[in-house]
C-alpha cells in the first residue's frame with residue numbers, strides 16, 4: 516500500500532516554496548481564496564474586480580483576523596493574513612492547494628462492521644466523527660446535497676457502521692457511529708473504542724477527521740476527551756461546529772459563546788491552533804467553506820504523496 520503523508524504532521528516538516536514577502540503572500544492567498552471560493556460555489560471565474568468584492572463580502576462578522584489561525588500546507592506560519600484569505604466563519608486560511616471543491620457525484624459504496632472491511636483502494640478520505648446526534652449524517656447530506664445519502668434520526672445511535680461515500684469518484688467521506696450514547700440498548704451500543712479506534716490508527720488513507728461538536732450546547736467533556744485522544748495519536752482533525760442555527764434562551768444557549776468556551780478548553784491540548792469552522796446543515800452555513808478546506812488538504816495529499 517502506498518504510504519501517504521498526513522498533512523498536519525508534514526506541513527511543519529516540509530514547508531513548500533512560497534514567497535516570504537507578506538505582500539506577495541497576501542496577493543497570492545487572496546486570489547486563491549476568491550478563485551477557489553467561486554469554484555466551490557460552482558460559479559464560473561468572475562473578473563478580478565468582482566472576485567475581490569465577493570470574497571470581502573464573504574468574511575463573516577465576528578471572525579477577527581486576530582483569531583488564532585490555521586495555516587494550511589503551503590503557507591508560511593508568519594504570513595500576513597488579510598480578512599479575505601479566511602474561510603468565512605472559521606480560522607482557516609486559504610492556501611495554494613485550495614482547488615475545485617464542488618461535489619458533482621456522491622455514491623454510497625459500502626458499510627463496514629470493522630476497520631479491516633473498509634474499501635482497500637488508495638483514495639484519500641475524511642472521517643466524520645462526533646457524539647451521537649451531533650449531526651454527522653446530516654452534515655454528509657448537506658455536503659453532498661443529497662437529502663438521504665446518509666440516514667439521520669432524532670434518536671441517537673442511528674449510524675452503527677463505518678459508511679463510505681465516494682465523492683466525484685476520487686475521494687471518500689466516511690460516516691461513523693457516534694460516541695457517548697449511554698442510553699442505547701446493548702445491541703445498539705457498540706464498543707466504540709475497539710470499533711473505531713482501530714480505524715483511526717490503521718487507516719493509511721485518512722487525510723483528516725472532521726470532529727463535530729454541537730455548538731447549541733456548552734462544551735461536553737466527552738468531546739474534549741475525544742479531541743485529546745486524537746491529538747495524542749497524531750490524527751489531524753478539524754473542529755466542525757454543528758447546529759449553529761440553533762439559539763436557545765438562557766445560559767449555554769448561544770453558539771458563539773459555546774464555541775469560544777470550547778476553544779478555550781482545547782487551546783492547551785494543541786501546540787498549533789487546529790482548524791475550526793461553524794456550520795449548520797439546516798441553513799447550509801459553512802458548507803462551501805468546509806469543502807474548500809477539505810480540497811486544500813486533499814490536494815496537498817494527492818500532490819505531495821511519497
Ligand SMILES: Nc1nc2c(ncn2[C@@H]2O[C@H](COP(=O)(O)OP(=O)(O)OP(=O)(O)O)[C@@H](O)[C@H]2O)c(=O)[nH]1
Nearest residue numbers: 647648649650651652653667668672673674693796
Ligand atoms: N437545527 C439543526 N438540527 C440539526 C443539524 N444537524 C443535524 N440536526 C438534527 O439533529 C438530529 C441528529 O442528526 P444526525 O445527522 O442523525 O446525527 P448523527 O450524528 O448522525 O447521529 P448518530 O448517527 O445517531 O450518531 C436530527 O434530528 C437532525 O435533523 C443542524 O445543523 N441544525
Ligand SMILES: [Mg+2]
Nearest residue numbers: 651652673674
Ligand atoms: Mg448518523
